[in-house]
Amino acid sequence: MKKIYAREEHCIGCRLCEIHCSAAHSKYPDDLVKAFKKAEVLPVPRVKVEEDIPLSFALQCRHCEEPHCLTACITGAMYRDEKTGAILNDPERCVGCWTCIVVCPYGAIFRDEGVGKVVAKCDLCLEQGEPACVANCPNAALVLKEKGGE
Amino acid sequence: MRYCIIGNSAAAVGAIEGIRLLDRENPITVISDEPYHTYSRPLISYFLAGTKEEEGMIYRPKDFYRKNNVEVLLGKKAVSLDTVAGEVVLADGQKIAYDKLLLATGGKPFIPPVKGLSAINEGIFTFIKLDDAKELQQHAGAGKTAVIIGAGLIGLKAAEGLIKLGVDVTVVDLAPHVLSSILDEKAAQLVQRHLVGKGLKFHFGVTADAITENDGKKIVALADGTEITADMVIMAVGVVPNHGLAKDSDIEINRGIVTDNHMETSIKGIYAAGDVAENYDLLAGENRVIPILPNAYQQGNTAGINMTGNEVVYPGGFAKNAIGFFGLAMTTAGLVKDKDAEEYVNAADDSYVKLLVKDHKLVGFIRINAVDRSGILTGLMIDRVDVSGMLESLLSVEPGLIVLPADTRHSRLEGGAVTWR
Ligand SMILES: Cc1cc2nc3c(=O)[nH]c(=O)nc-3n(C[C@H](O)[C@H](O)[C@H](O)COP(=O)(O)OP(=O)(O)OC[C@H]3O[C@@H](n4cnc5c(N)ncnc54)[C@H](O)[C@@H]3O)c2cc1C
Ligand code: SF4
Ligand code: SF4
Numbered sequence: 001m002k003k004i005y006a007r008e009e010h011c012i013g014c015r016l017c018e019i020h021c022s023a024a025h026s027k028y029p030d031d032l033v034k035a036f037k038k039a040e041v042l043p044v045p046r047v048k049v050e051e052d053i054p055l056s057f058a059l060q061c062r063h064c065e066e067p068h069c070l071t072a073c074i075t076g077a078m079y080r081d082e083k084t085g086a087i088l089n090d091p092e093r094c095v096g097c098w099t100c101i102v103v104c105p106y107g108a109i110f111r112d113e114g115v116g117k118v119v120a121k122c123d124l125c126l127e128q129g130e131p132a133c134v135a136n137c138p139n140a141a142l143v144l145k146e147k148g149g150e
Numbered sequence: 151m152r153y154c155i156i157g158n159s160a161a162a163v164g165a166i167e168g169i170r171l172l173d174r175e176n177p178i179t180v181i182s183d184e185p186y187h188t189y190s191r192p193l194i195s196y197f198l199a200g201t202k203e204e205e206g207m208i209y210r211p212k213d214f215y216r217k218n219n220v221e222v223l224l225g226k227k228a229v230s231l232d233t234v235a236g237e238v239v240l241a242d243g244q245k246i247a248y249d250k251l252l253l254a255t256g257g258k259p260f261i262p263p264v265k266g267l268s269a270i271n272e273g274i275f276t277f278i279k280l281d282d283a284k285e286l287q288q289h290a291g292a293g294k295t296a297v298i299i300g301a302g303l304i305g306l307k308a309a310e311g312l313i314k315l316g317v318d319v320t321v322v323d324l325a326p327h328v329l330s331s332i333l334d335e336k337a338a339q340l341v342q343r344h345l346v347g348k349g350l351k352f353h354f355g356v357t358a359d360a361i362t363e364n365d366g367k368k369i370v371a372l373a374d375g376t377e378i379t380a381d382m383v384i385m386a387v388g389v390v391p392n393h394g395l396a397k398d399s400d401i402e403i404n405r406g407i408v409t410d411n412h413m414e415t416s417i418k419g420i421y422a423a424g425d426v427a428e429n430y431d432l433l434a435g436e437n438r439v440i441p442i443l444p445n446a447y448q449q450g451n452t453a454g455i456n457m458t459g460n461e462v463v464y465p466g467g468f469a470k471n472a473i474g475f476f477g478l479a480m481t482t483a484g485l486v487k488d489k490d491a492e493e494y495v496n497a498a499d500d501s502y503v504k505l506l507v508k509d510h511k512l513v514g515f516i517r518i519n520a521v522d523r524s525g526i527l528t529g530l531m532i533d534r535v536d537v538s539g540m541l542e543s544l545l546s547v548e549p550g551l552i553v554l555p556a557d558t559r560h561s562r563l564e565g566g567a568v569t570w571r
Contacts, residue, residue, distance in 0.1 A: 005564070050551060050552040051552070052553075057552075065569060066570050067569075068525070068570045071164070071447045071451065071570060072447070072470075074193070075207075076190065076208070076209045076210050097473075098472040098481065099444065099470075099472040101522070101524060101525055102472045102481040102525055103470060103525050103570075105525055105530075105533075106526070107522075107523030107525055107549070107550065110522070111479075111521070111522065147564070
């Protein structure tokens with residue numbers, strides 16, 4: 001499956017990916033300004049920029065083949081999407097116990113207590129088409145591709 | 151090929167999903183003495199508190215059995231095994247023939263010898279099943295009082311649920327503090343302060359010696375002479391492997407059912423997984439029962455794949471927990487104490503981080519009010535990464551991947567290496 005890969009040598013640490021990720025998962029997925037001005041609570045970004053100048057990179061869920069999170073989820077809220085293979089979270093079932101957070105070796109699952117006590121993790125923007133972080137990175141430091149592909 | 155699974159919880163579901171990865175055809179029969187569709191056991195405290203409805207507790211969607219072509223026998227107890235004929239005998243006399251069998255019978259409450267306990271017929275509870283929570287809910291309510299014996303995860307989860315229902319709760323434990331199997335003294339103090347603030351009362355370092363009844367009220371006599379009167383008593387001292395079925399057979403049992411790295415027992419074709427089984431603890435370096443849900447699922451899944459005749463190895467595991475009480479969140483993993491390990495602590499007023507490091511490798515951590523990204527540490531434990539140069543970051547309230555050596559970091563970014571299997 002296609003996943004998002006970080007190219008740390010291209011990342012400039014601007015955090016636009018985080019901002020667009022928040023907006024893409026808000027009530028106004030297509031409008032950054034509205035999302036930030038009008039949404040009552042902004043969703044927590046599902047991509048994380050880490051920075052220690054000059055190094056920086058943005059990381060989100062690796063959509064593992066043998067995901068720790070899925071096997072550890074105490075409720076069954078974490079599941080694999082049958083069509084795409086992506087690892088997704090069902091906010092209706094998630095209870096915010098954070099068990100998946102203690103097992104994800106990438107630190108790719110975030111607490112989101114604004115919209116309810118649930119986790120936020122990358123869903124590859126499956127509903128929107130292209131991942132917002134990839135689409136909006138000004139320096140192509142995030143790419144959607146097959147492993148090892150271009 | 152006929153598969154049979156006794157139990158219908160995390161280990162069983164892991165096995166069903168493991169079998170069906172590779173074998174869509176052969177019949178699977180699941181036997182459970184609980185009358186319910188597979189549900190999330192940890193959610194019984196949410197159910198008790200009224201924050202989760204019964205329908206919301208299902209561990210897999212309603213069509214799970216149908217989609218996976220599983221015949222489930224609910225509300226049926228397996229009473230014996232004939233390992234020679236390859237049959238499971240149910241309480242109603244029915245016999246289920248199998249070629250491959252999985253024992254996923256989980257744990258059962260350990261009831262300590264308390265004088266007078268067996269003479270009391272009503273108002274004494276355990277807290278590991280949905281039916282336990284239902285019964286408790288019937289008795290609980292504002293103005294009621296409860297004594298919980300055991301300040302471990304289950305005891306405190308019951309306490310949280312009851313407090314939310316307005317019950318006045320006192321917890322008794324022989325240990326010097328709460329959650330003694332996963333927290334140290336300092337961490338426990340922080341948690342206790344929070345719990346006391348929510349109305350819980352504690353008696354530590356003392357056992358319950360006797361229980362008597364007077365006019366429907368239970369009187370719990372502690373070893374130090376204290377007497378506590380309550381409407382209900384919850385026995386939550388611990389959970390032990392529920393291996394009764396294997397006891398009368400030739401299956402080797404230590405504390406739990408002994409399994410090899412394929413989750414197979416000493417009898418070929420019979421597997422065990424989850425809270426009933428004993429397997430390798432990567433950090434303790436010995437076989438142990440590690441009664442947590444992630445391990446139950448992974449062991450069950452491994453057993454399931456091996457039951458199909460394909461071979462996969464269970465790599466061993468270690469304890470990892472994420473727990474919350476009244477909004478206070480904590481994560482822990484690995485060892486709590488080890489005389490050969492160095493300890494590193496970052497303590498603040500409202501947070502606490504402790505790392506245990508042995509031979510430059512992380513072997514345990516406690517993180518209170520500092521749960522974000524704690525899986526990064528768990529990953530370093532699995533991969534046995536030398537953490538000498540990154541302790542400061544790992545001690546911080548929110549650790550990151552950026553401190554990893556370049557090659558480890560790149561492999562993380564590529565999504566390599568640390569899969570659970
Ligand atoms: C209140 C509570 C909170 C918890 N919270 C957490 C948590 O936050 N995180 C975590 O990791 N773990 C938690 N746990 C532990 C977790 O629930 C267990 O580790 C997990 O359920 C083990 O799964 P299992 O499949 O091995 O067995 P179990 O879940 O114990 O299931 C075994 C099943 O087999 C059935 N059975 C047994 N014998 C027979 C028989 N002879 N015939 C037919 N059926 C039989 C039992 O009735 C039961 O339904 C919690 C447990 C409790 C009780
Ligand atoms: S959340 Fe973490 S463990 Fe789960 S699939 Fe994504 S990277 Fe893997
Ligand atoms: S926080 Fe949600 S997704 Fe994560 S383990 Fe708990 S219930 Fe599952």
